[in-house]
Amino acid sequence: MFAQQRLMTLMGAQLTRVALGEVDVSLPYRHDLGQQTGALHAGTVAAIADTAAGLAALSMMPEGSGVASVEFKINFLAPAIGAHFVAKGRVVRAGKTITVSTADVIADGERVVATMLATMIRRA
Amino acid sequence: MFAQQRLMTLMGAQLTRVALGEVDVSLPYRHDLGQQTGALHAGTVAAIADTAAGLAALSMMPEGSGVASVEFKINFLAPAIGAHFVAKGRVVRAGKTITVSTADVIADGERVVATMLATMIRRA
Amino acid sequence: MFAQQRLMTLMGAQLTRVALGEVDVSLPYRHDLGQQTGALHAGTVAAIADTAAGLAALSMMPEGSGVASVEFKINFLAPAIGAHFVAKGRVVRAGKTITVSTADVIADGERVVATMLATMIRRA
Amino acid sequence: MFAQQRLMTLMGAQLTRVALGEVDVSLPYRHDLGQQTGALHAGTVAAIADTAAGLAALSMMPEGSGVASVEFKINFLAPAIGAHFVAKGRVVRAGKTITVSTADVIADGERVVATMLATMIRRA
Numbered sequence: 305m306f307a308q309q310r311l312m313t314l315m316g317a318q319l320t321r322v323a324l325g326e327v328d329v330s331l332p333y334r335h336d337l338g339q340q341t342g343a344l345h346a347g348t349v350a351a352i353a354d355t356a357a358g359l360a361a362l363s364m365m366p367e368g369s370g371v372a373s374v375e376f377k378i379n380f381l382a383p384a385i386g387a388h389f390v391a392k393g394r395v396v397r398a399g400k401t402i403t404v405s406t407a408d409v410i411a412d413g414e415r416v417v418a419t420m421l422a423t424m425i426r427r428a
Numbered sequence: 429m430f431a432q433q434r435l436m437t438l439m440g441a442q443l444t445r446v447a448l449g450e451v452d453v454s455l456p457y458r459h460d461l462g463q464q465t466g467a468l469h470a471g472t473v474a475a476i477a478d479t480a481a482g483l484a485a486l487s488m489m490p491e492g493s494g495v496a497s498v499e500f501k502i503n504f505l506a507p508a509i510g511a512h513f514v515a516k517g518r519v520v521r522a523g524k525t526i527t528v529s530t531a532d533v534i535a536d537g538e539r540v541v542a543t544m545l546a547t548m549i550r551r552a
Numbered sequence: 553m554f555a556q557q558r559l560m561t562l563m564g565a566q567l568t569r570v571a572l573g574e575v576d577v578s579l580p581y582r583h584d585l586g587q588q589t590g591a592l593h594a595g596t597v598a599a600i601a602d603t604a605a606g607l608a609a610l611s612m613m614p615e616g617s618g619v620a621s622v623e624f625k626i627n628f629l630a631p632a633i634g635a636h637f638v639a640k641g642r643v644v645r646a647g648k649t650i651t652v653s654t655a656d657v658i659a660d661g662e663r664v665v666a667t668m669l670a671t672m673i674r675r676a
Numbered sequence: 677m678f679a680q681q682r683l684m685t686l687m688g689a690q691l692t693r694v695a696l697g698e699v700d701v702s703l704p705y706r707h708d709l710g711q712q713t714g715a716l717h718a719g720t721v722a723a724i725a726d727t728a729a730g731l732a733a734l735s736m737m738p739e740g741s742g743v744a745s746v747e748f749k750i751n752f753l754a755p756a757i758g759a760h761f762v763a764k765g766r767v768v769r770a771g772k773t774i775t776v777s778t779a780d781v782i783a784d785g786e787r788v789v790a791t792m793l794a795t796m797i798r799r800a
Contacts, residue, residue: 308464311471314438340432346482346497347435347475354470365579373470374650377501377625377749377793379776381769396791400731401649402622402673404751404791419768419776421749421793423623423671425650498774499795501625501669501749503652505645520667521629525773526746526797528627528667543644543652545625545669547747547795549774556712559719562686590678594726594745595683599719606718621718625749 305362305371309355317352320360323363325395327359333387344384348400349391353378353420355418357405358392361424369426374402384418386411401426429486433479436440443483451483457511460501474516477502477531477544478515478525485527485548487521493550495527498526500546508542510535525550553610553619557603566601567607573643575607593630595637597657601626601668604641607654609672612646617674622650623669625637632666634659649674677734677743681727689724691731697767699731705759716756721781725750725792728765729776729777733796736770741798744776748794757788758783773798 305318306312312329315337321328329352331337337348354373362371393407402425409418429445430436436453439461445452452530453476461472478497486495494517515529533542554560554567560577564583569576577600581584585596602621610619641655650673657666678684678691684701687709693700701724703709709720726745734743765779773795781790 309469310460310462310464314460328514336434336438338434342435345433345435346478346500347471350474350478350500351469351471354474358470372507373504375503375623375652376470376474377499379768379793379795380497381497381776383496396751397788403624404753407489415439416769419793420749421791423751499747499776503669504673505652518628521664526628528747540645543669545627545667547627549574557717558708558710558712559717562708584682584686586682588682593681593683593723594730594748595719595723598722598726598748599717602722615795620755621752623751624718624722625747627747628745629772631744 305359311351312355315348316350322363325360325364327356327363327393329356329391331389342385343354346380349384349418350378352391353407353409353418356391357407357422358424359419360395360405361403364395365404365426369425369428372427374423374425376420378418378420380418382415382417384411388412429483435475436479439472446487449488451480451487451517453480453514453515466509469478470504473508473533473542474502476515477542478546479530479531480515481531481544481546482548484517484519484529488522488527489550493552496551498547498549500544502542503542504542506539506541508535512536528543553607557601558564560603563596570611573608573612575604575611575637575641577604579637590633590671593623594628597632598626601655601657601666604639604672605655605668606672608641608643608653609651612643612651613674617676619672620671620675622671624634624668626668628666630665631665636660638655677731682723683723684727687720694735697732697736699728699732699735699765701763703761703783706725713716714757720788722750724763725781725790726780726794728763729792729794730796732765732767732777733775736767736775737798741800744799746797748792750790750792752790752799754787754789756783760784
């Protein structure tokens, strides 16, 4: 599913961990993903968090399922400044139709710069 | 401010309307912003909506202000399929520190594919 | 369905309008629903908004359906001070399973004190 | 501050734990807080979660501060059925003006029935 998300390719993001209900998406800093201030754009941060939250949800769905974002909410906790970012998606509750996930975006392995709470839906 | 958002350049988005409390960001469909399904990635949709909501907020702040996203929530109402997308940012309530905006993302001038409710903060 | 929501009875809220995709819930100010400041508690405001958003969604579902809140997000725009409040629920997009609604909470017929964006699910 | 929240008194909620950045609000089930189904109303669940998230934020602010909810988002993970509920508010990031908190609502000490992500603002 990750390979099908061309935006991730455009951004240079990679899938670096897939476990049951847990997915990490990694993103090296790149000048063109950000703003004049040197921080990543909120949209970049949201994109990797949404991907991680969605794939974490997908990891707990039956084989052959697809996943779509119903909605998400994301708080930006600190400027997304760093050399390397990881969005860590985790399932909070897996349901038959609806799965709720979170994703934290962590800069340089230590600072949480954003946190997402997302609702995902299974597509048969 | 739009020119400083390099992610918008990367995506090929353009600022097509700026009025007091109202900003439009336009985005032609591009293969690399989407998914295998032909729809834009949720992150792409969120990025243009956040930019429109943030710049709408900025348009009502005192000269020389900056703006940052405190948080946003976005519902995806339909697959983001189309040739052309516009994110229409509108201020709901402008405060001294906090401004609340919405942004609807419209495909091909007629279908609302996503709606955002966002909290923006003024940076002096 | 409104009659089944005992919290609405406890709060003294009433269903004052039901149309296709549009529901109003009215609430007279009462001392015990608020805070020392004289404003309604955020929880009171959220409760009537959620009820209005949910019943608006239900009004567009097939006869015999039930409705449950998947999630909602609410921004508090101004202190909820007034003698009378109306939560105006409106459907943004009705789907087979998932319906997205908004609700604005209006004080004394003129000031929007809160705005909600909610995801509702049909229960067969 | 809890004593000033009359809605908590009306609902029969109690403040059962206050530590730095961590506050618990407890609520015994009561027939009039719920719905025909026996579950608490989403508004009841949101009210105790908002109170716990807000007081957790307040616990990290300077003496003499007040706190107000800018916005919150809450996901309902399971029907709020049980004899006793605890909303556990926790600070995610404390800032000078804006503090981000979460609150989980737990039924009978074991089931998470809702999770909130909230933005609080300091009132001097």
